[in-house]
Amino acid sequence: MTPVLKTERLEFTPYRTEDEGHFVALLRNEEVCHWMGQDMVPEADLRVAFRHILTDVYPTERFDVWGVWWQGTYIGHAELKKTGNVDGHELIVALAPDYWGQGIGTEAVHGLLRHAADLGLTEAYGMVGAGNTASLALCRRLGFRHVRDVVGEDGTVNRMVVISVPGT
Numbered sequence: 001m002t003p004v005l006k007t008e009r010l011e012f013t014p015y016r017t018e019d020e021g022h023f024v025a026l027l028r029n030e031e032v033c034h035w036m037g038q039d040m041v042p043e044a045d046l047r048v049a050f051r052h053i054l055t056d057v058y059p060t061e062r063f064d065v066w067g068v069w070w071q072g073t074y075i076g077h078a079e080l081k082k083t084g085n086v087d088g089h090e091l092i093v094a095l096a097p098d099y100w101g102q103g104i105g106t107e108a109v110h111g112l113l114r115h116a117a118d119l120g121l122t123e124a125y126g127m128v129g130a131g132n133t134a135s136l137a138l139c140r141r142l143g144f145r146h147v148r149d150v151v152g153e154d155g156t157v158n159r160m161v162v163i164s165v166p167g168t
Contacts, residue, residue: 001058001061002014002058002061002064002065002066003064003115005066005111005112005114005115006111007107007108007110007111008107009070009071009104009107010068010069010070010075010104010107010108010111011068011069011070012066012067012068012069012078012108012111012112013066013067013069014058014065014066014067015050015053015054015065015066015067017054019050019067019074020047020050020051022067022074023046023050023067023077024043024046024047024050026074026076026077026094026096027041027046027077027094028040028041028043028046029096029097031097032094032095032096032097035129035132035135036094036129053065062081063079063080063081063082064079064080064081064115065077065078065079065081066078066079068093068095068108070099070104074096075095075096075098075099075104076093076094076095076096076099076104076108077092077093077094078091078092078093078094078108078111078112079091079092080092080112080115080116080119080124083125083127085125085127085150085160086125086147086160088121088123088124088125088162089116089119089121089124089125090124090125090126090127091109091112091113091116091124091125091126092126093105093108093109093112095108100134101134105135105138106138106141106142109138109142110142112124113163113165113166114166114167116165117165117166117167121165122164122165123162123163123164123165124162124163124165125147125160125161125162126139126144126160126161126162126163127150127158127159127160127161128158128159128161129156129157129158129159130149130156130157130158130159136159136161139161139163142163143163143164144161144162144163145161145162145163146159146160146161147160147161147162148160
């Protein structure tokens with residue numbers, strides 16, 4: 001079961017039905033989509049994906065996925081799940097632009113890494129758009145190492161990075 005996680009300022013909670021609007025708004029934000037290296041997904045598809053989290057992902061414990069909250073306000077989305085790119089687990093954090101540049105991304109990754117350690121994982125991966133210099137700098141500061149570049153069918157380049165999970 002996906003646990004509630006807490007850091008100094010953040011609370012990661014499993015999604016509830018009433019969080020659907022927050023999830024859709026975040027993942028329909030053009031800046032968020034751009035820096036996540038994805039096209040704008042139609043709203044109807046995001047609503048289906050959200051319901052899939054509630055009706056399939058959580059009940060079958062496929063992976064951990066949370067809404068990220070700061071002072072009672074939804075500010076982002078996080079996941080820790082097996083990745084299809086390598087034999088390992090991927091950390092995913094997407095924050096609303098109003099919360100960029102405040103150390104929240106660093107704090108969110110640290111929270112996910114603590115959870116990864118609790119699961120006994122020894123390393124975790126991330127995928128960052130090659131042009132996302134702020135997120136790549138964050139990854140370097142945290143100790144992520146470049147593994148390889150992954151080129152999408154449309155020619156976009158993402159950097160696969162890996163970090164050793166502290167405490168394992």
